[in-house]
Amino acid sequence: MATNAVKSKKSTPRSDKTSARIWFYSLLLTLQYGAQPLISKRFIRREVIVTSSVLTCEIAKVICALFFMTKDGTLKKVYNEWTLVGALTASGLPAAIYALQNSLLQISYKNLDSLTFSMLNQTKIFFTAIFTYFIMRQKQSIQQIGALFLLIIAAVLLSIGEGSSKGTSSADAEQILFYGIIPVLVASVLSGLASSLCQWASQVKKHSSYLMTVEMSFVGCLCLLLSTSKSPDGEAIRQHGFFYGWTPLTLIPVIFNALGGILVGLVTSHAGGVRKGFVIVSALLVTAMMQFIFEGKPPSLYCLVALPIVVCSISIYQKYPYQVKKKEL
Template identity: 30%
Template structure:
C-alpha cells in the first residue's frame, strides 16, 4: 500500500516540475518576443528615415517595395517546401490547389494586396517627410482606424476601457501634431526636400488603409484552411504585380535609364530585408506574445525611436511632444489590457484544475493554435509585414 501510495505523490511532483519548467520556458519566450517586437518596430522606421535623409542620389522606393515582396514570397515558398519535407510533387500540388483551383480565395486577396502595396509606398513617403518619432506616434492611429472598421464591418464590441484608450490615443496624436505644426516652417527652411504636410497626409491615409485592409483581410479569410505562409504567397503575388505597375507608372523612365537597383547600398538592402523578413519573423514570434506584451512592445518602441532620433537626427523633445507621446503610449497599453484578461484567467484556472481538466485544456490550446492563434497572427501579419 505504501508503494502504491508513493506513486501518485511522485507523479504530482513530476507534474509540478514539468509545469514549472514550462512556465520558465514561456517566460523566456515572452522576453525574446518583447525584444524582437521592439527591435523590429523601431529599427525599420529609423533605418528608412536614415537612408531617405542621406545626401546624394536616393534609391527608388517603388523598386524597394517590389524587392521586399519578392523576397517575402520566396521565403514563404521555401518554408512551405520545408513543411512538405522537400517533396517537389507535394509542394507543386499544394501551390496549384491553393492558387489556381481555389482561385476565388486567391482573387479575394487582390483588394488587401492593392491596399498594402499602396500603404508600403505611402509609408516611405511619410517617413521621408516626417521625423521618425513623429511618424511612430502618429502611425498609432492605425489602432483607432482598425477598431472603428472592426465595429462597422465585423460588428465587434469594444469595452469602456478601449473606447477611453481610443480617445486618449486621438488626443495624444493631436497634441503631437500641434507641437510639430509650430516647427513646420523651421523644418521647411532647414530641409527643402522635406514636406511636412505631404508626410502627414501620407501617414493618415496609410493608417486608414491599414485599418480597412486588416479588417477586410480578417473578414474574407475567416474559416479558410490556408496557412499563414500560403496566404502571404497569395498576397505577395498580387503585391509584386501591383508594385511593378506602380513602379512603371511612377518611376518607369528613370528606372529604365538608371536601373532597378540604382542607389542600393548595404543600408538600403538592410531596410528591404527588414521589411521582407522582419514582418514574417514577428508573425511567428507574436504567437508567443500576449496582447499586453504587444502593446508594451509598441509603446517601448516609441520611446526607443524618440531617444534614437534625438541622437541620430537632432530631434528636439519638448513638453508638448512628451505629453502627446505619453498619452499615446498609455492608450496603446490600455487598449491591449481587456484582450489579455480572458487568456490569463483561463490559464490560471487550468493550472489549478485536475489532471483531466489540464489535458482537456491542452487539447483546447492545441485547437486554438490552429484556429484562433492563426487568425490572430493573420490579423497582425499584414501590419507587421509592412512598416509598423
C-alpha cells in the same frame, strides 16, 4: 468534473506554448518596428526610387516565407491545397492595400523624424478597431473606445506640432504636412482595413500566414508593376534604372522590413490585429531610445507630451477588454 479537469490540464501546455510563441513574435516585431524608421532613414538615400525599394522588399518577403514554409514542412501541403480563387479571396484585396500603404510609408519616412513617424503611425490601431468591428463584429469596451479617442488626440497634437513648431518657411511646413503627416495617416487607415481583412482570412478562413505573405507579395508586385506605366516612379526607373541611388547598405532596411512584414502576419494570425498594442508601445520606446543614442536627438516637446498619451491609451485598451455579458436564466 474530473473529465473537464483532465481536458483543462491537457490544453494548458498547448495554450502556454501558443502564448510563448505570440510573445516571441511580438518581441521580434517590437525591435523591427521600433528600429525600422531609423534604419530606413540612415541607409536609404533620398535618390532611391520608392517603387524599387518596395518591390525589392516584396520579393524578399516571398523568399523568406518560402524558406520558413520549407523549414517547417508545410510547403508541400500548402502547394497541394492552393487554389487561385482561395488566394484572391483571402489575399487579393489586402495585398493591393498594403502595396499602396508601403509606398506612402516610404514617402513619409523621408519627411518626418523617426519618433513622430512612429507615433502618428499608431493611429492604425484606431482604424483597425473600426474595421475589425464591421468585418468580424469584434466589439470594444467603453474604456477601449475612450483609449482609442486618446490616441487620435495624440495624433492631432503631433500633426499641429510638426506643422508649426519648427519655425521654418510655409513651404517647409507644407512639405512636412503633404509628404510626411498626410501619407502616414492615410497609410494607417489602409493598414487598419488590410489588417482586419488578414485577421478574417487567418482566423475565419484558416489561411496560413506564410501563404498569405507570398500571395499578398505577388499581388502587390503586380499592382506596383502596373502602376509604373504611368507613375513618376516608373518614368524615373526607365530613365535612371531600377537600382538608381542604391548602395549595398540599402538592402539592410529592405530585408529588415520584409522580415517585419512576415512577423506582422504571424502576430495578426495568432493575436489579432488590435491586440498588438503592447508591441507598439514598446516599439515607440525603442524608437525614442535609438534616436537619442544614434542621432543624439532628444524628443521634441510635442513628442514628450504626446508619448504618455499614446502609452496610456494603448495600456488602457489592453487592460479593459470587452466582456461578453452572461444572460441570466
